[in-house]
Amino acid sequence: MSVAQTASSGVSGQTGAQSPNSNAMGNMTTNDFLNMLVTELQQQDPTQPVDSSQILDQVSQIDQIQSNQSLTTTLNSVLLGQNVNTGSALLNQTIQGTDAKGNAVNGVVSQVSIASGAVQLQVGNSTVPLANVTGIGGSSTSG
Numbered sequence: 574m575s576v577a578q579t580a581s582s583g584v585s586g587q588t589g590a591q592s593p594n595s596n597a598m599g600n601m602t603t604n605d606f607l608n609m610l611v612t613e614l615q616q617q618d619p620t621q622p623v624d625s626s627q628i629l630d631q632v633s634q635i636d637q638i639q640s641n642q643s644l645t646t647t648l649n650s651v652l653l654g655q656n657v658n659t660g661s662a663l664l665n666q667t668i669q670g671t672d673a674k675g676n677a678v679n680g681v682v683s684q685v686s687i688a689s690g691a692v693q694l695q696v697g698n699s700t701v702p703l704a705n706v707t708g709i710g711g712s713s714t715s716g
Contacts, residue, residue, distance in 0.1 A: 606635050653690060660685040660692040660703050668694065669708035670701045 610628060617623055663682045672678050676699070684695035692703040 603632075603635050603639060606632070649690075653687070653692075656692040656703055657685065657687065660694055663694060663706070663709065667710055668696060668701065668706050670694075670696075670706040672699045672701055672705070 610631075614623065660682075664685060665681060665683075667679070667681050669677075669679045678696050678699045678701050680696040680699075682694045682696055686693045686695070694701045694703060694706070
């Protein structure tokens with residue numbers, strides 16, 4: 574069984590006709606990689622062994638990718654928390670901005686919510702994404 578066959582059938586025992594370059598390989602964990610590496614080492618040609626420095630480089634790259642994914646998840650959580658805090662500070666404040674359809678909205682924020690990972694401000698009958706706020710204060714006519 575070659576490395577391509579191992580990747581095609583899936584290291585965890587799943588079967589399918591995926592190529593080694595498919596998206597399934599992009600979701601590979603360190604354990605999946607190590608299982609595939611062990612299979613590759615068991616099946617390698619003894620006259621052309623795999624270079625151990627290449628193996629260590631690949632393991633290091635997988636570890637860096639996992640660390641980056643973890644850091645990205647953490648930073649996204651911190652950003653959402655910061656945005657919730659910012660939105661909460663706007664409660665009972667007059668804002669100007671646009672709703673998701675691009676309509677101008679001007680009024681007092683009555684509620685803050687999270688939808689699809691983004692902070693939303695309720696102004697009258699309109700919902701304004703926090704990112705669409707263009708001003709704070711001013712007149713309080715609601716749209």
